[in-house]
Structure formats: C-alpha cells, structure tokens
Amino acid sequence: AQPSAPQPIPAPLRDLQWGQLNFLHTTDTHGWLAGHLQEPFYSADWGDYVSFATRMREKAESEGRDLLLVDTGDRVEGNGLYDSSRPQGIYLSDILKQQHIDVLSSGNHELYKQNTSEAEFLTTVPNFRGNYLASNIDIIDPRTQELVPLAPRFKKFTTQKQGIRILAFGFLFDFTGNYKNTVVQPVEETIKEEWFQEAIQDRDVDLFLVVGHVPVRSKEYTVIFKEIRNVHWDTPIQFFGGHAHIRDYVKYDSKAYGLASGRFMETIGFISIDGLGTEKAGVAVAAPTFSRTYIDNNLFSFLHHADLDESRFHMEHGQNVSRMIEDARKALHLDIVHGCAPKDLWMTRVPYPSDKNIYSWLENEVLPDSLRDKSRHGTPALAIVNTGAIRFDIFKGPFTQDTTFIISPFTNGFRYIKDVPRETAERVLDVLNSQPRVLAVTQPGDDYRNELAPPIQRNRDHDMIATYNFVPEDKIKFEALLHQVPLSSEPSRPNILPGYMTRDDGGDDGDDTIHSPIPTFRVPNCIQASIQPDLDSTDSDVKREAVPAEPEKVDLVYVDFIERHMIEAAKFSGLDVDFKKESAVYMPGGRLTDLILTWVKENWKCVHE
Numbered sequence: 014a015q016p017s018a019p020q021p022i023p024a025p026l027r028d029l030q031w032g033q034l035n036f037l038h039t040t041d042t043h044g045w046l047a048g049h050l051q052e053p054f055y056s057a058d059w060g061d062y063v064s065f066a067t068r069m070r071e072k073a074e075s076e077g078r079d080l081l082l083v084d085t086g087d088r089v090e091g092n093g094l095y096d097s098s099r100p101q102g103i104y105l106s107d108i109l110k111q112q113h114i115d116v117l118s119s120g121n122h123e124l125y126k127q128n129t130s131e132a133e134f135l136t137t138v139p140n141f142r143g144n145y146l147a148s149n150i151d152i153i154d155p156r157t158q159e160l161v162p163l164a165p166r167f168k169k170f171t172t173q174k175q176g177i178r179i180l181a182f183g184f185l186f187d188f189t190g191n192y193k194n195t196v197v198q199p200v201e202e203t204i205k206e207e208w209f210q211e212a213i214q215d216r217d218v219d220l221f222l223v224v225g226h227v228p229v230r231s232k233e234y235t236v237i238f239k240e241i242r243n244v245h246w247d248t249p250i251q252f253f254g255g256h257a258h259i260r261d262y263v264k265y266d267s268k269a270y271g272l273a274s275g276r277f278m279e280t281i282g283f284i285s286i287d288g289l290g291t292e293k294a295g296v297a298v299a300a301p302t303f304s305r306t307y308i309d310n311n312l313f314s315f316l317h318h319a320d321l322d323e324s325r326f327h328m329e330h331g332q333n334v335s336r337m338i339e340d341a342r343k344a345l346h347l348d349i350v351h352g353c354a355p356k357d358l359w360m361t362r363v364p365y366p367s368d369k370n371i372y373s374w375l376e377n378e379v380l381p382d383s384l385r386d387k388s389r390h391g392t393p394a395l396a397i398v399n400t401g402a403i404r405f406d407i408f409k410g411p412f413t414q415d416t417t418f419i420i421s422p423f424t425n426g427f428r429y430i431k432d433v434p435r436e437t438a439e440r441v442l443d444v445l446n447s448q449p450r451v452l453a454v455t456q457p458g459d460d461y462r463n464e465l466a467p468p469i470q471r472n473r474d475h476d477m478i479a480t481y482n483f484v485p486e487d488k489i490k491f492e493a494l495l496h497q498v499p500l501s502s503e504p505s506r507p508n509i510l511p512g513y514m515t516r517d518d519g520g521d522d523g524d525d526t527i528h529s530p531i532p533t534f535r536v537p538n539c540i541q542a543s544i545q546p547d548l549d550s551t552d553s554d555v556k557r558e559a560v561p562a563e564p565e566k567v568d569l570v571y572v573d574f575i576e577r578h579m580i581e582a583a584k585f586s587g588l589d590v591d592f593k594k595e596s597a598v599y600m601p602g603g604r605l606t607d608l609i610l611t612w613v614k615e616n617w618k619c620v621h622e
C-alpha cells in the first residue's frame with residue numbers, strides 16, 4: 014500500500030468458495046492504482062494486487078486449480094495518477110502492465126479522445142500480448158491511416174492445470190461518444206458477422222468467456238447470450254462486465270452468469286466455477302456450480318483470502334510496483350495541499366439539494382463565484398453542468414492536487430448561446446432532467462445509456478435508505494442522524510462499518526466484508542447555477558439599480574461535453590437555434606476542473622492549530 018494509505022480495519026469476512034476454474038476481476042479502475050488514501054476498506058494499491066494475484070495463483074495451482082485475471086476497461090480518466098500528467102497517462106501504462114492479466118478489453122473512456130485510443134493501440138494492446146480483445150472496435154492506425162481492429166477479435170486458449178478449453182471475446186457496449194478515429198460497431202451487428210458466427214461454431218469449447226465494458230444487465234449481453242445459446246444449448250458461459258460502477262451478479266440461465274466488480278479499485282471480483290468439461294476428461298457435469306464474491310480492496314481481505322500473514326504475503330515485484338506508484342505520485346505532486354475542506358461533501362449519500370451535497374456546493378458557491386466571461390460583462394447567465402461530470406465525494410480535510418482530479422478529471426470547458434429568454438433557458442434544464450425518457454434513452458431498462466447522471470445511478474430508479482426509516486423530506490432528522498454516529502454504523506456491532514451491501518441474483522452474501530449499509534439518494538441529470546453579471550465595485554450601487562431583478566435575456570451556458578444533449582433539449586424547449594453556428598466558447602480556457610481548484614484555493618484556507 015502507499016505510505017499515506019490508512020491501515021485496513023479488521024472486519025468480519027466471508028470465505029471464498031474455490032472451484033476448478035477461478036477468476037479475479039477488476040473494472041472501471043479509472044486510474045485509482047494507488048488505492049484509496051482516505052478510505053481504509055479500499056486502501057490496497059496495484060502493487061498489493063500484483064502480490065495478491067500471484068499468491069492466489071500459487072494457492073490455486075498447488076491444489077491443481079486454475080486462476081485467471083480479467084479487466085474490463087475504463088482504466089483511464091478519474092484520478093491524478095492518470096489525469097494530472099501532460100500528456101495524460103504517462104505513468105499509468107507502465108504500472109498497469111506489471112499485473113499479468115489474461116483477458117482484457119477497452120472501455121468507453123479509452124475512446125473519448127484520439128490520443129487515449131492511440132495510446133491504447135500502440136502501448137496497452139502490445140503490453141498485454143494477445144490478451145487484449147476488441148470484438149467490436151476498430152481504430153485508424155496513426156501510422157498507416159488504415160482502419161484496423163484495435164486488438165484481436167477473440168482468442169482460444171486452454172488452462173494450464175485443468176485443461177479447460179476457453180473461447181474468449183472482448184466487447185464494448187453500443188457506445189456512440191467516441192472520437193472519430195475509432196469505430197464502435199453495435200454489438201447486435203457484430204454478432205451477425207462471419208468471424209463471430211464461425212468462432213461460435215467451435216464444438217471443442219468447455220467455457221465461453223465474454224469479457225466486456227458492458228453492463229451485465231443490458232441488451233448487449235442479452236443478445237450475445239442468446240446468440241451463443243442458439244448454437245450451444247448448454248455450454249457454460251461466464252460474462253464479466255463493467256460501466257455501471259456497481260457490484261452485480263446476473264444469472265442468464267443455470268449455466269451462464271455475469272459479474273460486475275464495481276469501480277475505482279474498491280472491489281476485486283472473484284468467480285469460481287466447478288463441474289466444467291476439460292480437454293482430457295471431456296464433457297461437463299450436468300450442473301456446474303458458480304460462486305461469486307466481491308472482495309474489498311484492502312490488505313486485511315487479501316491476507317485472509319490468500320491464507321498468509323503479512324511477512325509471507327508481499328512479493329518483491331508487488332512492492333516494486335507500489336514504489337513505482339509512489340514515485341509517480343511524487344513526480345506529479347499529488348499530495349500538495351491546495352486547501353482544506355471544512356466538511357464532507359457527498360454526491361449521493363445525502364439528499365440533493367442540501368448543505369452537504371457536492372452539487373449544491375457547486376451550483377450555489379463555486380460556479381456563481383467563478384464562471385465569468387469578460388466579453389459578456391453585464392449579462393446574467395444560467396449555467397448547466399451534468400452531474401456525471403463530478404466523479405467522487407470530497408472528504409473534510411486536506412484538498413490535494415489528487416483530490417482535484419478525483420472529483421473532476423475531465424478537460425471539459427463551457428460553451429454558450431447568448432441572449433436566450435430566461436423562461437426558455439430554464440425549460441432546457443427541465444427537459445434535460447426529464448431524461449431518461451425524453452432524450453437518448455429509447456427503451457425501458459436502458460437507463461445505463463443516460464450520459465448525464467453519475468454512472469452509479471444509471472441502474473437505480475429510487476433512493477436506497479438502509480438501516481433506519483427515513484423519509485427523504487425529513488432533512489432535520491437525517492442531519493441529526495448524520496451527526497450522531499458514523500453513517501449507518503450499528504452500535505450493537507462496533508466492528509460492522511459502512512460499506513457495500515450487495516443484493517444480486519445470487520442473494521445477499523456476495524460481499525466478502527460484512528458491512529452496514531450506506532444510503533444513496535438520486536440526483537438530477539443536470540444542475541443549474543445562476544450567474545450574476547459582474548459589477549465594478551466603484552459604481553456597483555448605480556449598476557445594481559440598472560439591472561432588473563429578473564432580466565428577460567440570459568446567456569445559456571453549458572459544459573461542452575453535453576452539447577449533443579443541449580441540442581435535443583433545446584428542440585423540446587422551443588429554443589430555435591443552430592448550435593453549430595450560434596454557440597461559442599464561454600470563458601475561453603476556463604475548464605470546470607480549474608474553476609473548482611481556483612475556488613478551493615481562495616475559499617478553503619487551511620487553519621493550522
């Protein structure tokens with residue numbers, strides 16, 4: 014773990030159920046390879062994971078079992094270790110490749126920008142020599158300008174110990190936000206292609222392995238499942254998914270399951286399968302068994318599952334990887350303190366709007382104080398930000414260089430349409446917030462396609478309030494509870510602390526660590542800040558009188574990332590503008606991340622006791 018990481022907290026653990034074939038799974042790590050430096054339950058780093066995977070493989074192989082590692086993408090964007098370097102990611106790929114991963118795939122974040130996908134093609138794909146699969150992604154090769162597969166479409170291999178013959182694919186969901194140097198073919202079309210149809214005709218397969226940056230409950234995985242089942246009515250299929258940032262386990266039928274292993278290096282997913290056919294033994298038993306566990310990413314869990322004490326657990330290689338991360342963090346000055354947060358600010362743990370909600374802070378304080386375009390002096394503005402642009406909570410205490418990118422990693426700036434009737438501008442927000450039904454999402458159950466809200470909310474249509482009876486409107490009672498005890502901890506069981514409590518198709522015993530629940534509240538797709546016109550201090554009284562209380566026309570400002578949603582929302586709101594011709598950059602060079610950082614430096618001075 015990193016030197017500044019908190020010690021893991023001992024907690025009651027559930028044991029793993031090992032099988033013939035076992036998997037460790039990561040997804041949506043988003044650069045968090047240093048682990049969580051403010052949260053003990055997720056404090057292991059990528060170096061610890063290297064040691065853990067090696068020890069688990071040794072344990073498996075000593076018992077004649079196999080262990081494979083899978084990663085399902087979105088390895089980039091979301092943490093200072095990736096986003097704060099220029100160019101971005103110069104340290105990440107060398108650290109990532111220190112882990113032996115047997116099958117990996119691309120996420121959407123690898124494809125938003127040209128340089129990210131090219132780095133994937135020229136560095137990460139070769140780093141993982143044949144293990145990186147891209148069943149539905151092509152890229153324009155920057156050396157030849159030819160459109161070529163990002164990586165091999167599939168691979169077939171046999172496990173070392175058991176001789177299990179595996180046919181593996183690597184998919185991305187039907188993503189449309191990629192830069193134009195890549196092509197993402199819809200999954201529904203890919204599975205009709207000749208190469209896929211030929212591949213699944215193979216009769217000498219003991220397990221189909223579908224890894225992908227695809228929610229495990231999605232139309233994409235449903236069609237892949239059905240297509241394989243059309244040819245192989247009972248060959249076991251194991252899916253690994255991602256993108257939704259949640260822990261989840263889905264039963265497609267009695268021989269086909271899917272696992273999603275959370276986000277941000279909080280979770281190492283574990284799957285075991287028993288009763289598979291093998292090259293030597295031939296056909297599978299009638300009813301193979303599958304088991305899943307979500308391992309909290311910390312050394313207490315790792316030592317327990319590897320069945321080792323600390324002196325025998327760590328490997329020189331793993332410790333070197335931890336040092337690589339430490340050196341990169343130092344070179345990037347990630348521990349520099351820019352200010353001190355006076356309180357926790359939560360994305361979804363408290364209701365929106367409220368005093369401790371990060372979006373309320375953004376719309377009431379940061380944006381009104383910071384967002385100004387000199388050329389629009391004297392014109393008020395309404396500024397719209399998608400809630401998905403904010404990626405993590407702020408904890409009370411030091412706000413570091415790392416925190417800056419953890420909460421706002423993207424390079425998003427602002428654009429605007431000038432002089433929009435205020436009523437119309439307000440209607441645009443209402444339309445954006447009436448998603449998922451109005452825009453972009455076409456079918457019920459398709460909520461994971463909503464690009465505006467935070468990913469964790471995509472598969473959830475209600476608040477989840479856990480241990481106590483809580484009426485969302487009853488803010489006073491809620492605030493009292495927040496101050497009384499750590500969130501949701503149970504006084505009668507002091508070592509049960511708040512964390513993941515997952516209910517999935519396997520029941521509610523999937524988490525390795527027994528936690529008490531954390532409440533989650535829904536947030537809107539977008540928030541809106543009211544920006545008052547700049548007034549000179551000398552004649553402010555005069556000018557204030559000159560500005561009507563409720564001006565008729567405002568600048569409609571929005572984060573550039575959501576432009577395609579703004580275009581649609583404008584149509585529904587009666588705003589008849591051509592965004593291509595009539596929108597312009599607002600506050601040139603002003604990125605959301607920089608605005609937040611400048612505000613923190615000015616407003617959250619550290620008071621040294």
Ligand SMILES: Nc1ccn([C@@H]2O[C@H](COP(=O)(O)O)[C@@H](O)[C@H]2O)c(=O)n1
Pocket residue numbers: 041087121122125256399400401402403423424425463464465466467468574
């Ligand atoms: N420039 C960007 C890129 C992404 N977002 C937000 O992140 C969401 C995608 O993240 P996942 O981890 O779920 O793939 C996207 O839908 C946006 O909400 C952004 O704001 N700006």
